[in-house]
Amino acid sequence: MLDFVTGLRCRECAHEFPAEALHVCDYCFGPLEVAYDYERIAATVTRARIESGPRTIWRYRDLLPVSDESPVDLGAGFTPLVRADRLAAELGLGELWIKDDTANPTGSFKDRVVSVALTKARQLGFKVAACASTGNLANSVAAHAARAGMESVVLIPHDLEKAKVTMTTIYGGTVIAVEGTYDDVNRLCAELTSERPSWAFVNVNVRTYYAEGSKTLAFEIAEQLGWRAPDHVVVPIGSGSQLTKVAKGFAELGKVGLLDEVPHVRVSGAQADGCSPVATAFAQGTDAIRPVKPKTIAKSLAIGNPADGWYALQTMRSTGGSCASVTDDEVVEAIGLLARTEGIFAETAGGVTIATLAKLAASGAVRPDECVVALVTGHGLKTVEALADYTGPTATIAPTLAAFDAVLERDGARSPG
Numbered sequence: 118m119l120d121f122v123t124g125l126r127c128r129e130c131a132h133e134f135p136a137e138a139l140h141v142c143d144y145c146f147g148p149l150e151v152a153y154d155y156e157r158i159a160a161t162v163t164r165a166r167i168e169s170g171p172r173t174i175w176r177y178r179d180l181l182p183v184s185d186e187s188p189v190d191l192g193a194g195f196t197p198l199v200r201a202d203r204l205a206a207e208l209g210l211g212e213l214w215i216k217d218d219t220a221n222p223t224g225s226f227k228d229r230v231v232s233v234a235l236t237k238a239r240q241l242g243f244k245v246a247a248c249a250s251t252g253n254l255a256n257s258v259a260a261h262a263a264r265a266g267m268e269s270v271v272l273i274p275h276d277l278e279k280a281k282v283t284m285t286t287i288y289g290g291t292v293i294a295v296e297g298t299y300d301d302v303n304r305l306c307a308e309l310t311s312e313r314p315s316w317a318f319v320n321v322n323v324r325t326y327y328a329e330g331s332k333t334l335a336f337e338i339a340e341q342l343g344w345r346a347p348d349h350v351v352v353p354i355g356s357g358s359q360l361t362k363v364a365k366g367f368a369e370l371g372k373v374g375l376l377d378e379v380p381h382v383r384v385s386g387a388q389a390d391g392c393s394p395v396a397t398a399f400a401q402g403t404d405a406i407r408p409v410k411p412k413t414i415a416k417s418l419a420i421g422n423p424a425d426g427w428y429a430l431q432t433m434r435s436t437g438g439s440c441a442s443v444t445d446d447e448v449v450e451a452i453g454l455l456a457r458t459e460g461i462f463a464e465t466a467g468g469v470t471i472a473t474l475a476k477l478a479a480s481g482a483v484r485p486d487e488c489v490v491a492l493v494t495g496h497g498l499k500t501v502e503a504l505a506d507y508t509g510p511t512a513t514i515a516p517t518l519a520a521f522d523a524v525l526e527r528d529g530a531r532s533p534g
């Protein structure tokens with residue numbers, strides 16, 4: 118298998134390092150990024166080569182940082198890109214698509230990043246997979262570690278949704294609930310990384326590789342649109358990693374000649390009001406992201422001090438994108454809107470994306486003449502608590518025709534007959 122990785126490069130001072138388990142620059146403490154030989158990739162990769170690959174993220178392996186023959190793979194990626202005309206009509210938009218990452222093996226986009234991170238971790242000789250998680254990452258690390266025959270140790274905030282805790286524990290790893298916020302958990306994980314150098318912390322010491330998995334969202338969107346880039350994508354922001362890598366993915370498609378020209382994709386970000394450090398900095402026109410203490414039902418996005426927040430800001434500004442935040446009530450309303458217009462049940466993070474899309478459409482930041490893709494990143498069954506006060510049967514009746522008719526009469530507007 119070919120490997121086009123030339124090493125790791127500091128995003129600040131451009132110093133180069135070997136492709137090992139490194140994540141910060143020894144010279145300036147800047148974050149590292151995987152560097153590729155794009156000329157060699159361009160000479161090898163073709164649309165046909167990709168189209169003959171597996172229906173997973175691994176069809177894009179020429180643009181991923183692993184040469185291992187057999188990836189740690191549960192089938193992540195190549196999720197549906199759904200044309201959303203009914204939702205578009207509600208929002209006053211034109212060509213609107215939903216990238217439905219609820220369809221991933223553990224129900225969120227995190228399967229993309231974890232499949233890449235653990236493939237690289239196994240290749241580097243790690244036996245234990247670990248992470249700090251807002252929930253979905255824990256699900257995915259535990260599942261992929263089980264698949265790979267690795268041990269897993271995941272750390273989560275103590276107040277996560279029940280389904281996310283159940284999903285993580287069933288895969289048999291060690292799950293530690295920490296009395297604190299995600300940012301407290303993440304700090305503890307950073308300390309643990311130096312204490313346990315033989316563990317692969319997917320979002321710390323192998324984060325450089327992990328992050329590359331998010332590029333596959335851009336690759337799939339372009340391929341599924343018939344090798345065409347959209348005009349505008351709306352991406353939820355937790356740490357900000359996904360948003361920056363989606364932009365990198367579109368740029369790479371242009372660089373290696375898979376798209377006819379280097380695309381210009383506007384990238385906009387979505388946050389919840391209860392944790393909006395990036396949206397706040399965007400609105401204030403500043404580079405300084407002030408950390409917050411999260412308080413929102415969108416727990417998978419509840420990162421008060423986002424590691425890639427600054428890069429996400431630069432990406433949104435340089436692409437001509439926008440950024441906004443929405444209330445928890447708007448999140449719940451948007452989950453319902455997406456479900457009843459398109460038949461897609463999203464978790465709270467998906468509600469954040471759709472509610473923000475609605476807001477940006479209303480303000481004119483997202484326009485009806487654009488081809489727009491909204492990233493719905495996690496499945497609704499993971500966050501049913503958030504909907505407890507809003508959902509339930511239309512009526513509960515005795516098993517008789519009379520009782521049934523009485524309900525339909527009372528509720529005339531809903532009667533199909």
Ligand SMILES: *Cc1c(COP(=O)(O)O)cnc(C)c1O
Binds near residue numbers: 418
């Ligand atoms: C983690 C997560 C995000 C945010 O991704 P970042 O790379 O941290 O910005 C978005 N949606 C869901 C469902 C997630 O689990």
Ligand SMILES: [Zn+2]
Binds near residue numbers: 147
């Ligand atoms: Zn540096």
